[in-house]
Amino acid sequence: MKRKLLLTALALTLVLLAGTAYAAYPDKPIKVVNYVGPGGLMDVTSRKFVSIAKKFTDATFVVENKEGAGGLVAMQAVLEQPADGYTVFAATTSVIPKVLTSKKSVDELVWGFEWVAMLMKDPEAIIAASGTPLNTWEAIAKNALEKKGSQIWTGPAAGGNDHLMAMKVWAKSGIEAKWIPYSTGPEAMMGLLSGQGVAYVGNPADIGGREGFTIVAIASPERSKVFPDAPTFTELGIEGLEDEVMWRGFAMKKASPEEAMVWWEDLLKKVAADPEWREFLEKDGIEVVDYGREKFTAQIKKDIEDAETYLKKYGMIK
Amino acid sequence: METLSHLYDGLSLLMGFTPLVVILAGVIVGILAGAMPGISPSMAVALLLPFSFGMSPSMGIVLLCSIYLASNYGGSITAVMINTPGTPSAVVTAFDGYPLTRKGQAGTALGVSLIASVVGGFVGIIILVLFSAPLARMALKFWPAEYFALAILGLSTIASLGGGRWLESFIAVMLGLLLNTIGLDPLSGVSRYTFDFIRLYDGFSFIPVLIGLFALSEVFMGIESGEVNRPPVLPEREKSPWPTLRDYFKLKFAMLRAGVVGTVIGVFPGAGGTIASFIAYDIEKRLNSDPDSFGKGNPFGVAAAEASNSSSVGGALVPLLTLGIPGSSSAAVLIGALMIHNLQPGPELFTKHPEIVYTLFSSLFVANIFLLFLGLLGARLWIKAALIPKRLLYPMIFAFSFIGSYAVRSSVFDVGVCLAFGLLGWMLVRSKFPVSPIVLGMILGTMIEKNLRATLMMGGPALFLQRPLSLVLLALAFASGVIPYLRERKRKKALRKS
Numbered sequence: 023m024k025r026k027l028l029l030t031a032l033a034l035t036l037v038l039l040a041g042t043a044y045a046a047y048p049d050k051p052i053k054v055v056n057y058v059g060p061g062g063l064m065d066v067t068s069r070k071f072v073s074i075a076k077k078f079t080d081a082t083f084v085v086e087n088k089e090g091a092g093g094l095v096a097m098q099a100v101l102e103q104p105a106d107g108y109t110v111f112a113a114t115t116s117v118i119p120k121v122l123t124s125k126k127s128v129d130e131l132v133w134g135f136e137w138v139a140m141l142m143k144d145p146e147a148i149i150a151a152s153g154t155p156l157n158t159w160e161a162i163a164k165n166a167l168e169k170k171g172s173q174i175w176t177g178p179a180a181g182g183n184d185h186l187m188a189m190k191v192w193a194k195s196g197i198e199a200k201w202i203p204y205s206t207g208p209e210a211m212m213g214l215l216s217g218q219g220v221a222y223v224g225n226p227a228d229i230g231g232r233e234g235f236t237i238v239a240i241a242s243p244e245r246s247k248v249f250p251d252a253p254t255f256t257e258l259g260i261e262g263l264e265d266e267v268m269w270r271g272f273a274m275k276k277a278s279p280e281e282a283m284v285w286w287e288d289l290l291k292k293v294a295a296d297p298e299w300r301e302f303l304e305k306d307g308i309e310v311v312d313y314g315r316e317k318f319t320a321q322i323k324k325d326i327e328d329a330e331t332y333l334k335k336y337g338m339i340k
Numbered sequence: 341m342e343t344l345s346h347l348y349d350g351l352s353l354l355m356g357f358t359p360l361v362v363i364l365a366g367v368i369v370g371i372l373a374g375a376m377p378g379i380s381p382s383m384a385v386a387l388l389l390p391f392s393f394g395m396s397p398s399m400g401i402v403l404l405c406s407i408y409l410a411s412n413y414g415g416s417i418t419a420v421m422i423n424t425p426g427t428p429s430a431v432v433t434a435f436d437g438y439p440l441t442r443k444g445q446a447g448t449a450l451g452v453s454l455i456a457s458v459v460g461g462f463v464g465i466i467i468l469v470l471f472s473a474p475l476a477r478m479a480l481k482f483w484p485a486e487y488f489a490l491a492i493l494g495l496s497t498i499a500s501l502g503g504g505r506w507l508e509s510f511i512a513v514m515l516g517l518l519l520n521t522i523g524l525d526p527l528s529g530v531s532r533y534t535f536d537f538i539r540l541y542d543g544f545s546f547i548p549v550l551i552g553l554f555a556l557s558e559v560f561m562g563i564e565s566g567e568v569n570r571p572p573v574l575p576e577r578e579k580s581p582w583p584t585l586r587d588y589f590k591l592k593f594a595m596l597r598a599g600v601v602g603t604v605i606g607v608f609p610g611a612g613g614t615i616a617s618f619i620a621y622d623i624e625k626r627l628n629s630d631p632d633s634f635g636k637g638n639p640f641g642v643a644a645a646e647a648s649n650s651s652s653v654g655g656a657l658v659p660l661l662t663l664g665i666p667g668s669s670s671a672a673v674l675i676g677a678l679m680i681h682n683l684q685p686g687p688e689l690f691t692k693h694p695e696i697v698y699t700l701f702s703s704l705f706v707a708n709i710f711l712l713f714l715g716l717l718g719a720r721l722w723i724k725a726a727l728i729p730k731r732l733l734y735p736m737i738f739a740f741s742f743i744g745s746y747a748v749r750s751s752v753f754d755v756g757v758c759l760a761f762g763l764l765g766w767m768l769v770r771s772k773f774p775v776s777p778i779v780l781g782m783i784l785g786t787m788i789e790k791n792l793r794a795t796l797m798m799g800g801p802a803l804f805l806q807r808p809l810s811l812v813l814l815a816l817a818f819a820s821g822v823i824p825y826l827r828e829r830k831r832k833k834a835l836r837k838s
Contacts (some may be wrong), residue, residue, distance in 0.1 A: 058670075060386035061676025069393065070680060071516025087386075091524075091541035091747055098538060123529050124541070174798060180529035202484075202528060202794050206672070208665040209609050215663070216480040218798065302682065303479040338529065 047107060047282045051082040054272070056112045057096035059089050066272050067114045071141065074299045078292040085112075091180065093117035094124060095133070101134050105275040107282025108220060111135060115268045117184045118322065119329040123181040128326060132275070136282050137322050138240050139290040140271035140313035142303055145242035146187040147252065149222045149229060152236040157237045159258050162221055163197055171198035176210040176219035179203055181338050184223040187241070187266055189332040191223075195260050211235070225268055226252065228308030241266035248307035267309075287314040293329055343469060354706055355396070362399055363703060366406025367710045371718060373407065374414020375426045377551050378744020381411040382669035389677055397681040398699040404677055405700055406707040408670045412534055412613065412650050413457040413711060417718075420449040420642070422737055424555035425620030428546060429613035429649035431779055432621045435501075436634060436641030443637050446726045447581030447719075450637045453646045454715040456586050456595050460647030461601030461708040464606065464654025468661075469701050473657075475607050476662035482608055485803050488791035490608070491784045494615045496821035497622035498777045504828060508773045516781020517788070519544060526790040527797075532757070535537045539753045546782065548745035548758035551640060553775045555741050559734045561769055562713035568730045578628025581723065587639070594624050594640050594645040602648030605657020612668045613652035616781055618647035622820065654704070661697060 054072065056065045061298055065087060072083040088096040096111060103109040121131045150157045156165055164175040177184035180203045188201055199221075204210035214222045215234055222228075222235075226249045229235040237252035243264045245254060255263035272286060293299050294312035303310050313321070333339040354360065366388075373384035385404050392400030412537050415427030433453055440449035467475070482490075498509045502765035520535045525544030534540040562568050598620035605616035624644035625634045636639050656667030657674075662688025666672035678685045683693060690697055725733075745758035765775050804810050 058671070059382075060389045061673035066676050066680050067388070073393070085390075088750065090540050090751075094538045094541065097750070124531065124550075125536075125720050180525075180527055202796055202797055203529075205526075205610060205790075206666075208663075208675075212480065212609065212659070212663060212665050213483075216483060231686035231688040233687050305682070 023312045038142040045283050047279065048081045050108060052085050052107075053103075053109045054083055054085045055085045055096050055109060056085065056111050057089065057093035057117065059087055060089075064112050064114050064270055067141070070299070070302055072291060074092075074296050077296065079289060092120040092122070092182070094120060094126065097121075097135075101131070101275055103275065105277045105279075107274055107278040107285075109274070110167050110286070111273045112270070113137075113273055115325060116179070118325040119181055119183060119186050119333065122326070122333055124331050125339070132322065132326065135273035136276050136278060136283060136315060137271065137273045137318040138286045138315055140269050140311055140318040140321060141290065141294070142270055143224045143265075143267040143309045143311055144227070144269070145240050145246070145307070145309075146184070146238045146266040146268060147224060147226045147228075147241065148191065148239045149211070149214070149224055150220065150237050150238050150292050151217070152234050154217070154220075156220050157236045157238065159253070162238060163195060165220065166197040166199055169199075171200070172201040173197075173221075174202055174219040175199045175221045175223060176202050176204060176213050178205070178207045178210060181333065183268055186329055186332055188221075188223045189336050190263060190266065190328070191239075191255075191260075193332065193335065194255075194262050213293050221224055225306075225308075227308065230306060242309075246307040248305065269321060271313075283315065290314070346471065346694060346698040347469070347702055350695070350700075350702035351705070353695070353699050354402070354702055359399065359402060359703075360706075362403050363406045363707050363710055364714075366403045367410040367707055367714055370407040370410025370412075371417075371711070371714060374411035374430075375417045376414075376744060376747075377418060377424045377426050377555065377740055378547055378747040379411075380427050380430075380547065380669075381408055381415075382673055384408075384411040385670045385673045385749070389673060392677050393680055397683055397693075398696050399679070400677055401674065401682060401696060401700050403705040404674055405703055408674070409461055409650070409653050409704060409707050410711050410714075411473060412653055413454065413461075413646070413715065415649075416453040416457065416642075416646055417450070417722050420453055421446065421722060422733065423557065423558045424737060424741070425442070427649075428550060428783070428792045429617055429652070430645075431550065431554070431614065431776065432617040432645035432649075433642055435621065435645070435776065436638050437645075439635070439637035440639070440642070441726060444726075445581070445637065446723050447584050448587070448639055449637075449642055450474055450722055451583045452588070452642045454597070454712070454719060456591070456643040456646035457650040458573035458708055458712045458715070459592075459802070460599040460602055461596040461704070461711065462654065463596060463647070464603045464651030465701065465704045465708065466654075467600070467603045468654035468657055468704075469653075472658045472662050473606070475658045479607050479609075479659055479663075481809060483803075483807060483810070484791035484794035484798065485810040486806045486813060487608070487610065488788060488795060488803065489789065489810040489817065490605075491615075491787040492804055493817040493820070494618055494784050494814050495780065495788070496817040497618050498780060499821045499824045500622050500625050501618075501635075501774060501776050501780070505772065505774060506825060509777045511774050512768070512775065513777035513781040517785045518777040518781075519549075519778070520590040520782055520785025520789070522591075527793050539751060542741065543786075544757055544761075544782075545751075545754050546744075546746050547748045548754040549761045550779060551741045551744055552758040552761025552763075552779060553765040555737050556758065557765025557769050557775065559737050560762060562730055562734060564766075564770075569729065572727050572729055582719075583639070591640060591643040594643045597623065598644040598647035599651040602651035603655040605648075606652030607658045608665050608666060608669055610787060611661060612656065616648040616652045616655075617645045618780060620644045626820075657700075661689060662687055664688075682824035732752075760807035 054068050058064050088099050100111040240252045241263045291312045373379045380610040396745045415430035416433040419425040419430040419434035423438040425431045437449040498513050601620040621644045625631050656671045660671045661666040675685045745754045
């Protein structure tokens with residue numbers, strides 16, 4: 023009798039243990055932590071992603087906003103949580119140069135994460151005001167040479183992704199210019215319209231819905247289907263700028279369960295194939311991708327390398 | 341004429357059960373959120389943003405705009421009743437609103453702030469509907485040189501804010517400007533005085549500073565002076581504590597002037613309602629026959645502050661609708677709301693989805709009317725706050741201050757900031773230093789620094805004088821900073837002679 027009881031107890035324990043070990047991820051709500059405020063680009067993207075993901079999973083997502091220090095606050099907040107896959111960081115390209123310019127440890131902040139899902143590639147673009155004579159790349163480049171370094175380029179945040187792109191363009195095309203950062207991209211565009219700067223660095227979608235702007239060069243391998251008039255850098259004879267993008271994606275703390283990471287990779291594959299998701303991004307000339315850990319990590323490595331090279335070259339880091 | 345018929349169409353779309361309930365809900369949420377210290381209009385709009393996703397694009401925008409409009413008023417309630425501006429733009433409302441309450445005229449303060457909000461709101465919307473195109477063209481004339489000059493004009497208002505205490509005001513505004521240098525350099529991204537502490541990268545969060553300086557310092561003063569044990573001041577007027585229609589009518593020009601100032605300044609991204617209210621208040625004080633009563637409970641001060649910050653809502657929507665560029669942080673959240681519905685903010689909205697634009701316009705009119713009635717109903721309730729004994733009120737202010745500070749960025753550090761600035765505010769008030777110049781310095785510091793340096797990069801110091809608008813604004817700033825000082829000196833001289 024005793025033996026029977028013992029066996030039953032043992033069996034029960036095993037079942038329970040197995041239950042915990044194999045409880046399918048996710049069995050509780052997943053927090054998606056944004057570094058921008060509600061209504062910001064990545065916030066809108068996260069919310070759209072989550073609303074489409076609900077077609078494929080019963081999981082509950084909670085989109086949170088932890089603003090501050092260009093993403094460093096959110097990164098730290100996520101890294102302080104347990105590595106259980108239930109807290110996900112919603113990132114964009116901009117956080118990489120941010121970590122570098124803030125002199126925080128790349129190993130700790132960037133490689134403290136496993137980069138699990140890259141959602142898209144938004145090509146970088148140089149934008150000019152259509153109403154001025156300087157509305158082609160040739161005119162801008164010629165004017166820059168004449169001005170000997172005093173031509174003004176605008177965009178958001180100093181040392182951010184767009185500033186970095188400007189540095190790359192200057193280096194690869196052999197021109198010099200000054201970068202004047204504005205609080206936000208739209209304010210910088212307004213500055214362009216009022217003649218404060220000659221070129222704005224951003225993404226093609228920035229000109230959508232606004233009048234008076236022309237894309238003078240786009241950093242993608244081929245012309246955009248949505249903005250077919252914009253020439254690529256390769257067409258303009260500038261090499262090495264055929265794949266400069268702003269990406270958006272999700273990362274989780276290193277050493278999170280393999281199961282959780284695989285689940286996110288699978289989910290991204292499903293969402294990336296969804297017509298509503300594609301329409302949401304493709305209408306803005308953004309390429310939808312479904313990169314998992316391997317390809318996303320390769321992108322991050324390239325970003326770090328690029329940021330180090332150019333931020334050093336232009337004296338923003340030592 | 342075409343605009344009128346579009347507006348009529350927009351209005352008829354709103355005349356149903358659901359739209360009216362949406363506006364009503366938006367106005368109620370807005371008032372309450374605005375009144376909560378720590379929840380700014382942009383946060384209120386952002387908090388309700390997810391609710392708008394499930395609605396039709398027009399209803400979603402109607403909801404958010406109603407919240408935006410109402411929260412700008414809501415901030416004045418706590419400013420008037422407990423000297424705790426619920427929103428940054430209500431700081432100026434507290435200057436005269438709270439002294440009125442202390443004198444037992446809370447009804448006047450509440451009534452005037454509501455009516456001024458509604459009148460200012462209407463002025464802003466009317467200007468938005470009629471003049472958005474020329475205003476947008478004017479906004480494009482603004483270069484960093486003009487933004488710098490505008491900020492200096494804003495700064496020059498301290499000459500009248502300090503009530504004759506020039507040196508103290510000057511030191512306080514300098515303190516505000518210096519505090520602003522903490523954080524990342526706006527042009528080069530280098531970190532300054534952050535001690536590698538990530539929370540300081542963006543500098544001090546504005547709301548905890550504001551709550552500390554105004555609300556907590558008041559509590560500390562009250563405890564020190566023994567006011568905490570005194571019975572509350574009961575409303576003076578026996579029959580009714582509320583202003584009469586004639587009282588409101590006397591303020592008509594003040595409200596209209598402030599409304600126009602608020603709308604125009606609201607158009608410029610980065611300037612916004614707070615600067616507008618400082619400037620409008622300053623103008624009113626100069627025009628008033630009894631400028632010395634400002635800061636001691638003059639209804640004209642309350643009217644100017646509230647009318648200008650409410651009218652800035654209309655102003656902030658001008659660049660949003662004409663250029664696709666948000667005029668304020670709340671307008672930036674509206675852009676996000678449009679994007680999630682696959683709508684492009686900007687001039688295209690007028691051509692592709694005119695129904696949304698005109699529903700938005702009409703909803704602002706309707707929301708403003710709802711605000712009037714809900715505000716009148718609510719004021720009957722808010723005024724009771726004047727009856728709460730200080731022994732109960734102070735702990736409540738303390739609790740709300742901490743919650744509000746925490747809510748901004750979910751950060752305990754900000755609670756500490758609030759407490760520290762509370763102590764600083766208390767020490768300053770005891771030593772007869774005005775605290776409002778600190779706030780002004782902190783609001784304008786970044787704007788001044790960024791635009792000064794951008795102008796120098798663009799064309800050197802000569803640019804300030806070569807650009808006519810910048811020159812005019814700088815001259816105005818100079819005059820408004822120096823004239824009160826000279827006048828005061830003359831007066832003192834005359835006094836000495838006699």
